[in-house]
Amino acid sequence: xxxxxxGISWTHDTFNPWEGxxxxxxxxxxxxxxxxxxxxxxxxxGKLYRTGKGVWNKPYxxxxxxxxxxxxxxxxxxxxxxxxxxxCGSTTDTPRHLAKCGxxxxxxxxxxxxxxxxxxxxxxxxxxxEAWEIIRNTPNVIYLMLTKRPARILTHLPKDWGDSGYSxxxxxxxxxxxKSVHYADVLRKVPAAVRFLxxxxxxxDIADNLDxxxxxxxxxxxxxxxxxxxxxxxxxxxxKAPATGRRTMDxxxxxxxxxxxxxxxxxxxFKQITSARSGVGADRLTGQVIHEFPxxxxxxxxxxxxxxxxxxxxxxxxxxxxxxxxxxxxAVHIRPDEPMGKHKRTVCGLPTRDxxxxxxxxxxxxxxxxxxxxxEFGERDAKTAFEESKKRWEAQKEGN
Numbered sequence: 001x002x003x004x005x006x007g008i009s010w011t012h013d014t015f016n017p018w019e020g021x022x023x024x025x026x027x028x029x030x031x032x033x034x035x036x037x038x039x040x041x042x043x044x045x046g047k048l049y050r051t052g053k054g055v056w057n058k059p060y061x062x063x064x065x066x067x068x069x070x071x072x073x074x075x076x077x078x079x080x081x082x083x084x085x086x087x088c089g090s091t092t093d094t095p096r097h098l099a100k101c102g103x104x105x106x107x108x109x110x111x112x113x114x115x116x117x118x119x120x121x122x123x124x125x126x127x128x129x130e131a132w133e134i135i136r137n138t139p140n141v142i143y144l145m146l147t148k149r150p151a152r153i154l155t156h157l158p159k160d161w162g163d164s165g166y167s168x169x170x171x172x173x174x175x176x177x178x179k180s181v182h183y184a185d186v187l188r189k190v191p192a193a194v195r196f197l198x199x200x201x202x203x204x205d206i207a208d209n210l211d212x213x214x215x216x217x218x219x220x221x222x223x224x225x226x227x228x229x230x231x232x233x234x235x236x237x238x239x240k241a242p243a244t245g246r247r248t249m250d251x252x253x254x255x256x257x258x259x260x261x262x263x264x265x266x267x268x269x270f271k272q273i274t275s276a277r278s279g280v281g282a283d284r285l286t287g288q289v290i291h292e293f294p295x296x297x298x299x300x301x302x303x304x305x306x307x308x309x310x311x312x313x314x315x316x317x318x319x320x321x322x323x324x325x326x327x328x329x330x331a332v333h334i335r336p337d338e339p340m341g342k343h344k345r346t347v348c349g350l351p352t353r354d355x356x357x358x359x360x361x362x363x364x365x366x367x368x369x370x371x372x373x374x375x376e377f378g379e380r381d382a383k384t385a386f387e388e389s390k391k392r393w394e395a396q397k398e399g400n
Contacts, residue, residue: 007279008112009282010112010271011115012305013109015059015111015114016055016114016115016116016117017056018121018127019033019117020043020047020117021048021116022045025180026177027174029238029239029241029247030244032225050127059138059141060137062111062138063138063140066107067139105298106296106301107140107300107302108303109140110302111141111142112146113144113146119146120149136160139168140300146174147172148180161191162191168193168297169192170192170196172217175199176202176203178209179234181209184215187215188214194216194294196218197215199221199254201222201223206257207256207257210257212266213264218257218266220258221273222273224246224274224276224278225246226276227242227244229246229247229248231247246274247274249273251284254270255285268292
């Protein structure tokens with residue numbers, strides 16, 4: 001699989017089982033999810049959206065790609081994963097098997113979890129157990145969970161979390177100003193394989209007030225985004241901040257944090273300076289790029305993307321299926337009030353990016369109405385389907 005970090009340089013990929021959030025502190029003022037979710041036709045604040053099957057299955061695709069030379073082929077009677085060893089051909093119940101085969105160390109990827117939301121958001125309580133199940137079944141995916149709600153972590157961990165947590169889950173919290181430094185104290189009380197802080201956007205000098213005892217990794221960086229650059233005033237109401245813009249980070253603030261971490265033996269990832277574009281100036285702190293990470297578990301190694309990563313074989317979609325999917329797309333999914341060529345919203349509310357020919361043919365679209373339309377489309381023409389779609393949309397508007 002390809003390295004797809006969505007411009008977030010400290011992760012290999014992102015996993016968003018749900019999208020949407022609420023602003024809770026000053027660092028949230030210019031959050032990038034506002035731009036991304038609006039581009040997808042979704043309201044970024046005040047509501048959470050569950051994503052489709054294709055997104056939820058992403059960790060399994062990674063596990064099959066890098067899972068210690070094994071391929072997941074099913075489940076045992078006790079629910080554990082059943083694997084096929086690519087090295088010796090045997091079936092094994094544990095990723096430790098390859099150690100006996102004398103092959104490479106286990107390979108891991110870093111997966112930023114809920115980059116477009118918050119894993120511990122209250123509105124996601126109903127979906128979270130399902131996400132924990134996926135996490136348990138994908139041991140070679142390291143889930144980086146970054147939250148602005150650390151007080152909710154302890155009460156929303158799975159029952160089998162134990163005294164040290166899952167080895168493939170790193171828990172982090174965002175601290176960008178002095179009013180949020182106490183988040184580290186809350187995080188410190190949570191058992192975890194790795195605890196980390198994201199001091200980005202760093203909009204104040206926090207080093208003197210931040211206790212990094214029990215913290216295993218620190219990410220730091222300035223704010224990026226369009227609009228004018230300005231200096232944050234802690235006495236102002238951050239909720240009244242301009243819609244666009246970025247707040248200045250003094251390099252001295254980041255350097256103090258870097259030196260404090262160095263003295264404590266904590267690895268640091270310096271992402272960027274304050275800039276319109278993300279990732280600018282990663283070498284400005286000391287003259288060289290500082291991209292440090294904690295070691296992966298079990299003596300493993302981090303996955304390194306190749307220039308030409310292998311593409312797994314995919315079932316060929318027939319011309320007939322492709323034509324049918326295109327017709328259904330235009331006849332059923334698109335809201336009639338959307339202008340042609342500007343399709344960003346659908347009748348069911350799912351973003352258009354969830355609808356591809358392959359996802360519809362494979363039945364991976366997480367919308368019963370859309371799947372029903374796919375199955376029944378052969379029995380009706382496009383015009384009839386469009387009229388039904390229009391009626392549903394009108395009824396939905398009247399209901400609101």
